[in-house]
Amino acid sequence: MSTLTLRNGQKASFSQVPEYPFAEFADLFKSFITQGFSVSSYFGVPSGDGLMLLAVLTNRNQGNLALFRTRIEKTFPSLTPEIPQVHWFEREIAEQYGVVPERHPWLKPIRFHKSYNGSLDAWNRADEAIEPCVTDYFRVQGPEVHQVAVGPVHAGIIEPGHFRFQCHGEKVFHLEIELGYQHRGIERAILRAPLGKAIHLIQTLAGDTTIGHTTAWARNLESLSDTVIPARAHAIRGIALELERIANHTGDLGALAGDVGFLPTASYCGRLRGDYLNMTGSVCGNRFGRNLVRPGGVTQDIAAELAADLNKRASTTWKLTENAVDLLWSTSSVLGRFRGTGAVSSEDAVRAGLVGVAARACGLNIDVRSDLPWGIYQTHAVPSVILFSGDVHARAVIRYLESRHSVQFLKEELKMLPDTPTFQSTGALEGDSIVVSLVEGWRGEICHVALTGADGNLSHYKITDPSFHNWFGLALALRDQQISDFPLCNKSFNLSYCGHDL
Amino acid sequence: MYRIIKARLKQGYNTSRFPQVEPVLPPLFMGRPEVDAGACRGDCRDCMDACPVGAISRKGETLSMDLGKCLFCGECARICTSGAISFSRDYRMATSGRQDLSTDAWKLATALDAKARSVFGHSLKLRQVSAGGCNACEADVNVLNTLTFDLSRFGIQFVASPRHADGVLVTGPVTKNMEVALMKTMAAIPSPKFVVAVGSCAISGGIFQGNEEVCGGVEGMLPVDLYIPGCPPNPWTILDGLLRMVGQIGDRKKGR
Numbered sequence: 124m125s126t127l128t129l130r131n132g133q134k135a136s137f138s139q140v141p142e143y144p145f146a147e148f149a150d151l152f153k154s155f156i157t158q159g160f161s162v163s164s165y166f167g168v169p170s171g172d173g174l175m176l177l178a179v180l181t182n183r184n185q186g187n188l189a190l191f192r193t194r195i196e197k198t199f200p201s202l203t204p205e206i207p208q209v210h211w212f213e214r215e216i217a218e219q220y221g222v223v224p225e226r227h228p229w230l231k232p233i234r235f236h237k238s239y240n241g242s243l244d245a246w247n248r249a250d251e252a253i254e255p256c257v258t259d260y261f262r263v264q265g266p267e268v269h270q271v272a273v274g275p276v277h278a279g280i281i282e283p284g285h286f287r288f289q290c291h292g293e294k295v296f297h298l299e300i301e302l303g304y305q306h307r308g309i310e311r312a313i314l315r316a317p318l319g320k321a322i323h324l325i326q327t328l329a330g331d332t333t334i335g336h337t338t339a340w341a342r343n344l345e346s347l348s349d350t351v352i353p354a355r356a357h358a359i360r361g362i363a364l365e366l367e368r369i370a371n372h373t374g375d376l377g378a379l380a381g382d383v384g385f386l387p388t389a390s391y392c393g394r395l396r397g398d399y400l401n402m403t404g405s406v407c408g409n410r411f412g413r414n415l416v417r418p419g420g421v422t423q424d425i426a427a428e429l430a431a432d433l434n435k436r437a438s439t440t441w442k443l444t445e446n447a448v449d450l451l452w453s454t455s456s457v458l459g460r461f462r463g464t465g466a467v468s469s470e471d472a473v474r475a476g477l478v479g480v481a482a483r484a485c486g487l488n489i490d491v492r493s494d495l496p497w498g499i500y501q502t503h504a505v506p507s508v509i510l511f512s513g514d515v516h517a518r519a520v521i522r523y524l525e526s527r528h529s530v531q532f533l534k535e536e537l538k539m540l541p542d543t544p545t546f547q548s549t550g551a552l553e554g555d556s557i558v559v560s561l562v563e564g565w566r567g568e569i570c571h572v573a574l575t576g577a578d579g580n581l582s583h584y585k586i587t588d589p590s591f592h593n594w595f596g597l598a599l600a601l602r603d604q605q606i607s608d609f610p611l612c613n614k615s616f617n618l619s620y621c622g623h624d625l
Numbered sequence: 626m627y628r629i630i631k632a633r634l635k636q637g638y639n640t641s642r643f644p645q646v647e648p649v650l651p652p653l654f655m656g657r658p659e660v661d662a663g664a665c666r667g668d669c670r671d672c673m674d675a676c677p678v679g680a681i682s683r684k685g686e687t688l689s690m691d692l693g694k695c696l697f698c699g700e701c702a703r704i705c706t707s708g709a710i711s712f713s714r715d716y717r718m719a720t721s722g723r724q725d726l727s728t729d730a731w732k733l734a735t736a737l738d739a740k741a742r743s744v745f746g747h748s749l750k751l752r753q754v755s756a757g758g759c760n761a762c763e764a765d766v767n768v769l770n771t772l773t774f775d776l777s778r779f780g781i782q783f784v785a786s787p788r789h790a791d792g793v794l795v796t797g798p799v800t801k802n803m804e805v806a807l808m809k810t811m812a813a814i815p816s817p818k819f820v821v822a823v824g825s826c827a828i829s830g831g832i833f834q835g836n837e838e839v840c841g842g843v844e845g846m847l848p849v850d851l852y853i854p855g856c857p858p859n860p861w862t863i864l865d866g867l868l869r870m871v872g873q874i875g876d877r878k879k880g881r
Contacts (some may be wrong), residue, residue, distance in 0.1 A: 283754075327831075621760055
């Protein structure tokens with residue numbers, strides 16, 4: 124049995140994606156997972172009267188993607204019992220298209236919206252019966268066992284979500300995370316919108332990852348229109364992506380310090396994060412990189428003068444960041460709270476399909492920048508940082524060391540920007556095609572899959588934010604922890620609510 | 626302890642002297658848009674067609690932009706051949722009324738009345754609710770708590786409990802899934818209470834307007850006292866708006 128093998132960002136005719144009866148599809152799926160492939164995306168595409176399921180698996184050893192599909196009716200056997208990392212994908216498929224993966228161990232909605240099929244949903248509910256996070260919850264029973272429910276509105280300036288803890292005193296047996304409050308209908312809106320409008324939906328699908336998501340979107344449209352973008356555009360995208368990473372990692376290190384009551388680093392990093400955002404602001408006018416990346420390249424150049432200025436600012440700001448963050452590693456009260464808290468084993472990380480910082484903290488050597496490099500990363504490698512303890516400490520240290528490599532990368536790039544234009548107009552999209560773009564955003568693997576119809580318009584667009592893979596990792600991290608460790612564990616993952624909810 | 630003090634000395638003093646000293650904004654910063662009605666040819670719709678959110682309309686002879694919808698992408702200014710639309714560097718954009726957000730009826734926010742100022746002018750506690758926000762508005766509100774802005778020196782604080790709050794600051798287009806939570810939070814705040822809408826999503830639904838999954842902003846749901854446009858608004862725009870509302874800057878205290 125074969126699959127369609129694609130490079131990161133390579134397009135193909137959709138008819139080349141082999142289709143199998145479900146039993147063979149399932150066998151193929153399982154054999155790839157046994158070989159160490161990971162699930163980058165797995166989703167439904169309406170097709171005639173039924174539903175097509177499309178699997179996008181990543182083979183990191185060979186640096187390519189394996190695509191294959193099947194067709195299902197109202198029900199299909201769940202793969203979750205054998206492949207735990209598809210549990211969330213199957214819940215998404217069930218919720219969106221009203222189909223039932225049978226034998227799924229915990230089949231619940233993930234976003235709480237009505238079914239796209241226009242009739243009763245997978246739980247036989249009518250549209251008006253669907254309320255956010257009104258669903259079954261896992262219950263631990265016994266003397267003095269109690270539930271703690273938190274959210275959607277949390278005690279801070281943070282996005283909404285619902286957390287349900289099963290506790291015995293301070294000890295957490297289980298945390299269940301229910302999201303969906305941020306659901307804005309982005310994937311369907313993208314298909315309704317002209318491409319010039321759709322980019323704004325992409326920019327705001329996770330506002331702190333604007334460069335990551337716009338890069339994935341732009342690469343898909345460039346591939347579909349056979350556009351080769353200039354080298355300088357690749358470099359500027361790389362610089363912006365690393366700035367996004369450093370800014371968020373620095374902010375997270377400050378927030379982690381704040382969550383253990385260590386205020387010096389919390390204060391300094393809060394400000395320093397702003398300095399990195401302001402560097403992005405100097406490149407394009409907006410601190411979050413809005414309107415910088417477009418299909419065809421980038422809208423703003425980094426002239427020699429600005430490059431020199433950014434280089435200087437990167438050095439100064441990074442020195443201050445080291446000064447602020449190094450305090451963490453020399454303060455025993457901080458280390459005492461970081462070490463051993465919220466540990467996830469590497470076996471669990473593999474089974475749950477974690478990505479990004481959270482996965483690398485568990486010893487998984489995965490990073491799209493080195494495994495399936497695109498653009499500037501094909502010629503300029505950024506080292507990944509791998510630690511093994513899987514705890515808050517590992518996630519914090521990785522953020523710090525990754526930022527150091529990113530600063531080094533962008534300083535080098537700023538000194539050797541290729542002498543080319545920064546934009547190349549894109550043409551019409553090729554019809555009946557498929558393309559997958561992976562990008563290593565600051566949280567981890569971003570996956571965008573684009574399908575076009577015969578008319579060359581987008582017929583389906585699937586977005587998988589790294590948070591989609593990782594929310595369950597946070598639930599695992601809380602097992603056997605104290606409930607008071609939740610804010611610290613949560614911040615050490617710092618996942619996106621809106622990127623998950625779409 | 627010695628290390629911490631040494632780091633403190635190295636980090637230096639970084640709190641801005643705003644509002645006495647104007648903030649430094651990047652050269653490409655896009656501030657309040659300006660429409661030069663005289664320059665508009667009047668016979669094309671290029672800017673209207675380019676706008677992803679329908680923020681531009683023609684009112685009789687006058688071209689008008691609704692900042693409550695604008696994403697500040699600048700497509701309109703780029704496409705206009707007669708230079709009728711431009712983006713200034715003015716970061717001050719908050720208004721007290723929805724209609725004041727139109728470029729043809731532009732009016733900066735005014736302070737609360739004297740009685741409200743006497744109570745809230747130097748102590749305002751807000752509960753922030755993200756109702757579908759993409760975390761950009763949230764981040765640029767949160768950043769006001771960092772030492773660069775040091776929001777609490779103006780007596781403004783974000784609090785955890787709505788019971789402790791004098792108002793709500795809303796971000797996001799108000800998803801259908803957050804409608805109840807937002808209204809319950811609002812109900813839990815003791816009166817009198819204020820509503821601040823931050824970002825084009827909260828004001829009009831922004832890029833999500835028309836999606837069946839969202840309510841399309843707080844307009845019509847809550848009585849808004851302060852509108853802060855942008856996608857997301859720059860932190861200085863948000864701070865300026867809040868300070869105008871409580872009367873710490875603006876006409877009442879000229880020269881401050």
